[in-house]
Amino acid sequence: GVRQVIGAFRRQLIHQFLFESFVMNLMAFVLSVGLIELVLPSFSRLVGRAVMFSVWLVNDRWVWLLLVFMAGVFLSGYYPAQALLGRKPITLLKGKFLHSASGERTRRMLVVVQYTASMILLCITLIVFAQLNFMRSQSLGVRTDRTLVVKFPGRTEGMNVRLEAMKKAINRLPLVQRVTFSGAVPGEEVATFLSNHRTNDALKQNRLYEMLVCDPDYVEAYGMHVVAGRSFSEDYGGDVDKLVINETAARNLGFASNDEAIGELVTVECTDAPMQIIGVVKDYHQQSLNKKYTPIMLIHKDKIDWLPQRYISVVMTAGDPRELVSQVQEVWNRYFADTSFDYFFLDQFFDRQYRQDEIFGVMMGAFTALAIFISCLGLWVLVMFSCSTRVKEMGIRKVLGAARFALFYELVKGFFVLILIAVAIALPVAWFSMDAWLSHYAFHTELKAWFFVVPVLLMLFISFVTVAVQTMKIIIAKPARSLRYE
Numbered sequence: 001g002v003r004q005v006i007g008a009f010r011r012q013l014i015h016q017f018l019f020e021s022f023v024m025n026l027m028a029f030v031l032s033v034g035l036i037e038l039v040l041p042s043f044s045r046l047v048g049r050a051v052m053f054s055v056w057l058v059n060d061r062w063v064w065l066l067l068v069f070m071a072g073v074f075l076s077g078y079y080p081a082q083a084l085l086g087r088k089p090i091t092l093l094k095g096k097f098l099h100s101a102s103g104e105r106t107r108r109m110l111v112v113v114q115y116t117a118s119m120i121l122l123c124i125t126l127i128v129f130a131q132l133n134f135m136r137s138q139s140l141g142v143r144t145d146r147t148l149v150v151k152f153p154g155r156t157e158g159m160n161v162r163l164e165a166m167k168k169a170i171n172r173l174p175l176v177q178r179v180t181f182s183g184a185v186p187g188e189e190v191a192t193f194l195s196n197h198r199t200n201d202a203l204k205q206n207r208l209y210e211m212l213v214c215d216p217d218y219v220e221a222y223g224m225h226v227v228a229g230r231s232f233s234e235d236y237g238g239d240v241d242k243l244v245i246n247e248t249a250a251r252n253l254g255f256a257s258n259d260e261a262i263g264e265l266v267t268v269e270c271t272d273a274p275m276q277i278i279g280v281v282k283d284y285h286q287q288s289l290n291k292k293y294t295p296i297m298l299i300h301k302d303k304i305d306w307l308p309q310r311y312i313s314v315v316m317t318a319g320d321p322r323e324l325v326s327q328v329q330e331v332w333n334r335y336f337a338d339t340s341f342d343y344f345f346l347d348q349f350f351d352r353q354y355r356q357d358e359i360f361g362v363m364m365g366a367f368t369a370l371a372i373f374i375s376c377l378g379l380w381v382l383v384m385f386s387c388s389t390r391v392k393e394m395g396i397r398k399v400l401g402a403a404r405f406a407l408f409y410e411l412v413k414g415f416f417v418l419i420l421i422a423v424a425i426a427l428p429v430a431w432f433s434m435d436a437w438l439s440h441y442a443f444h445t446e447l448k449a450w451f452f453v454v455p456v457l458l459m460l461f462i463s464f465v466t467v468a469v470q471t472m473k474i475i476i477a478k479p480a481r482s483l484r485y486e
Contacts, residue, residue, distance in 0.1 A: 025073045110378060111375070116422040124364055127447070134444065135441075144346045151342040176317070178221040182310070186287075206269075212298050216234050218232070242276050242277070243268075243297050247293075261280055379415065380466050423459075
């Protein structure tokens with residue numbers, strides 16, 4: 001106002017605002033780059049790859065960074081300049097603009113936006129971790145613990161004979177409960193498909209089925225539940241031409257029940273004669289719970305030569321896993337010394353499917369904490385500004401006998417109305433967005449009330465503390481201090 005009165009041009013004042021905004025944003029940018037450099041090592045470990053700030057300097061990405069910076073300068077400098085220069089100098093000099101209704105509405109709107117974003121992010125974080133915990137706690141229908149998986153050796157002369165000899169040698173180890181060969185293990189897609197149909201199907205409707213190559217020990221080694229018939233067994237003989245299927249495959253083949261499938265014939269692609277179904281196993285999770293059950297047929301490893309065997313699964317008894325690895329490797333070196341011994345533990349291998357969800361949850365948690373912090377800053381400033389304009393009012397109320405609780409209520413009631421407005425906006429948005437997100441998972445947790453009640457209570461508590469700390473300074477202060485200039 002003073003500058004306008006003494007003859008400053010509008011353009012000069014806008015340039016001043018923009019320059020001040022540029023300096024503030026530049027300071028913020030430098031601080032943010034420093035914080036990013038501190039955080040990036042932890043972030044790189046979280047995502048499992050090296051991430052550096054220099055990625056912004058590759059190609060034309062620095063242009064986007066510059067545009068974001070300039071947008072920040074423009075918005076935080078040009079808007080207040082226009083808001084102030086649109087008023088008459090006399091209005092600014094009297095201080096009426098400071099308490100204008102439009103300014104108050106803008107401040108309150110920003111607080112509502114901040115709290116709405118914080119509430120939504122907090123709800124999302126809770127639901128993401130609830131879904132992650134749900135997937136990890138559900139029964140898979142197949143054993144993944146205490147299982148050492150060794151990758152198949154490279155092709156060598158007399159490989160099948162050596163494999164069988166090695167399997168018997170591993171089976172004799174004191175820590176070993178069972179050994180089995182297979183083309184896939186839980187935690188990955190079977191990835192080998194054949195087009196099959198029921199032999200007596202008049203329409204000959206072929207469908208793709210995942211063909212899991214395995215030996216007779218596979219079903220028992222992995223603890224699968226046989227709901228009809230039996231699994232492969234060397235006691236019967238002739239199981240090379242038999243099939244064991246899961247419940248989803250039985251339904252796809254058109255059987256009304258699992259028992260109805262037993263003894264029926266299936267024409268399998270690339271085979272000369274139909275194969276008989278001898279057993280049905282209960283549906284199990286071959287992959288993570290974000291995927292539906294898939295139709296799987298277990299086929300004997302000796303039936304089709306070109307269907308690959310890729311893994312040797314060693315189920316251990318109670319004991320030291322490191323000792324088991326050492327013993328199995330010693331046996332391996334006796335038979336396949338020229339091939340590297342590559343292994344992993346199945347529970348860790350299966351759990352890696354949830355790594356992306358875990359990273360997403362951690363990142364959402366970090367953004368939520370940041371959003372809550374920014375919201376509290378916004379509320380803190382709004383409360384501080386409001387209290388500074390009502391110091392004398394509160395002093396007069398105290399002199400007239402108002403109780404401290406009445407003063408506190410008078411100061412904070414408006415702020416909690418803003419928070420309740422944010423709650424009313426945030427909860428429906430969070431509910432519908434997370435309901436859509438969960439629908440992408442074949443198996444997911446249900447949306448529960450506490451996913452939304454807890455964020456509301458937490459935000460109310462944080463807001464109460466933020467407001468109380470600021471307002472208590474005025475409530476406790478002596479009235480004489482605020483009224484002595486009157």
